[in-house]
Amino acid sequence: MRRVAEVAATFALAFLVYLILTAFSGEVGLWSWEELIGGAALSFLVALASSRLLWERGGWRLLNPVRFATFLVYLVGPFLLAMAKANLDVAYRVITGRINPGIVRFNPGLKTDAGRTLLANSITLTPGTLTLEVDDATGDFYVHWINVSNVDPKPEDVCGSFPKWARVVAE
Amino acid sequence: MTILMYVFLGIGALFNGLGAVALHRFPDVYTRLHGATKCTTFGSIFSILAVVVYGAARGGPLGMSMVIRALLALVFLLLTNPTGSHALARAAHRAGIKPFRAVVDRLEEVGK
Numbered sequence: 001m002r003r004v005a006e007v008a009a010t011f012a013l014a015f016l017v018y019l020i021l022t023a024f025s026g027e028v029g030l031w032s033w034e035e036l037i038g039g040a041a042l043s044f045l046v047a048l049a050s051s052r053l054l055w056e057r058g059g060w061r062l063l064n065p066v067r068f069a070t071f072l073v074y075l076v077g078p079f080l081l082a083m084a085k086a087n088l089d090v091a092y093r094v095i096t097g098r099i100n101p102g103i104v105r106f107n108p109g110l111k112t113d114a115g116r117t118l119l120a121n122s123i124t125l126t127p128g129t130l131t132l133e134v135d136d137a138t139g140d141f142y143v144h145w146i147n148v149s150n151v152d153p154k155p156e157d158v159c160g161s162f163p164k165w166a167r168v169v170a171e
Numbered sequence: 172m173t174i175l176m177y178v179f180l181g182i183g184a185l186f187n188g189l190g191a192v193a194l195h196r197f198p199d200v201y202t203r204l205h206g207a208t209k210c211t212t213f214g215s216i217f218s219i220l221a222v223v224v225y226g227a228a229r230g231g232p233l234g235m236s237m238v239i240r241a242l243l244a245l246v247f248l249l250l251t252n253p254t255g256s257h258a259l260a261r262a263a264h265r266a267g268i269k270p271f272r273a274v275v276d277r278l279e280e281v282g283k
Contacts, residue, residue, distance in 0.1 A: 021243055024236040087186065087213045094193040094206055101202055101270055105277035124253035127209035130201065131253075132260050132278055142278040144201045144260060144270065151275040 003051075009063070010051040014043035057113050067169055074165045082160055083126055090127035093146060102148040103132060107140050108155040108163035114170040122162045129158055172228040179221035186214030199271035200263045208256040212248065219245045 018039035019031065026032020061067070093099055110116050116139065120131040123143060133142040143158055155163045193206020219241050226237030270276060 017243075020239060023239050024232040083213065087210065090193070090205060090210060091186070091189050094189055094196055094210070097196055099197070099202060099272075100274060101199075101272065102275040103270060103278045104275060120257065121250075121253040124257050125209065125212060125249065127205055127213070130204060130260055131257050132264055144205075146202060146205050148274050 006051040006055050007047045010054055011043050011047035014046045015039055018043055059114070062114055062170065070165075071169045074169055078161055078165060079122060082162070086127045086129075090146065093128075100147050100149075101144065102151065103142055103144050104148060104151060104153055104158065105140055105142055106153055106155050106158060107138065108159075108166070110139055110163065110166060110171060112171050115166045118170050119159070119162055119166040122166070123159050126159065172224060176221045176224045176228070179217045179224060183214045183217035183221060186210050186217065188214075190214060200268055201260055201270050204256050204260055208252060212252050215248060216245060219248070 018035075022032075022035040022039065023030045025035050028036060108119060110119060116134050120134055120141065123129045123131045123141070128146045130144040131141060132144055134140070135142075141155075145153075145158060150157055187210070190207050190210035193210055194203055197203045197206055222241040223238050226234040226241065228234070229237070264278060269279075
């Protein structure tokens with residue numbers, strides 16, 4: 001039963017992405033018959049192949065629409081702002097060549113895979129910081145930082161409000 | 172609309188160009204990854220926004236499908252780019268490449 005639910009949920013998600021991708025292609029609503037049939041077949045194959053991995057470690061909680069809404073707010077608000085600021089900072093370093101790199105360790109105290117992935121990807125997407133490794137057991141982050149101001153930083157020094165948001169969105 | 176599109180294209184080209192400059196100026200693989208993957212992501216976001224503006228201005232089914240596909244491309248870019256650069260950096264560290272002039276290397280200390 002659990003297996004059926006896993007496959008069904010994966011199929012629904014994959015098909016939804018396919019529908020968005022092929023919107024405005026024809027006469028059945030927004031889609032053409034070819035796209036609907038082909039998309040359903042492909043989504044089913046994807047569901048069979050990947051459903052086991054997708055829900056294995058607490059993926060169900062992420063289907064909550066409140067989490068999606070907070071995620072979107074985070075993406076267009078604090079994240080985009082931090083990314084723009086960091087881009088200008090790195091642009092300045094590219095031109096002047098003033099760098100002070102190093103690999104630092106800090107522990108943001110996130111427990112779940114989803115929260116850690118979200119934070120690690122946010123850190124990597126922000127220029128100037130690059131996640132090298134996350135310790136599965138302790139939750140320690142190892143981050144390559146282009147301008148080390150403190151060899152034992154707090155999470156806020158490296159990535160600002162990201163850990164707080166990651167906790168709200170994914171944990 | 173056209174002006175907005177050209178502004179987005181200009182910002183995109185500027186940051187993509189900076190990414191290319193960073194590739195030459197920075198000393199080692201990790202700092203180069205900062206420039207080459209992150210500046211270009213920011214530049215590509217603006218290039219994609221230019222396509223979105225163009226599609227919205229054009230309108231009709233063709234224009235709308237351009238908008239939607241460009242936005243989906245943006246989503247996948249934001250998902251895959253950090254994963255890819257993380258994998259490259261981690262592989263480089265595992266292969267034993269030391270960060271150039273690093274003031275601290277905690278990952279080396281724990282021996283992973």
